[in-house]
Amino acid sequence: RSYMVIAHSRYTIPVDSEEGLSAEEVSSSIKSSEPILVERSMYFRYGQRTGGSSAPGVGGAADKWYFAEGYTGM
Secondary structure, eight states, rough: OOOOTTTOOOOOOOGGGHHHOOOSOOOEEEEEEEEOOOOEEEEEETEEEEEEEEEOOOSEEEEEOOOOOOOOOO
């Protein structure tokens, strides 16, 4: 899927609302024709457990980022 994001803005992709995607297992590859900053924020609700996590910020822009999924179910 492709998304257009205007300069100096933020864009969130709620993957649990994306048609055809399973909210259980999702990966992403982010590419841009211009240097960008990317974060991976995850929010969850498993029964009574709720929470979230975010990959830390980075020191500079790049045109490609990779993020690993980090849920352990504990």
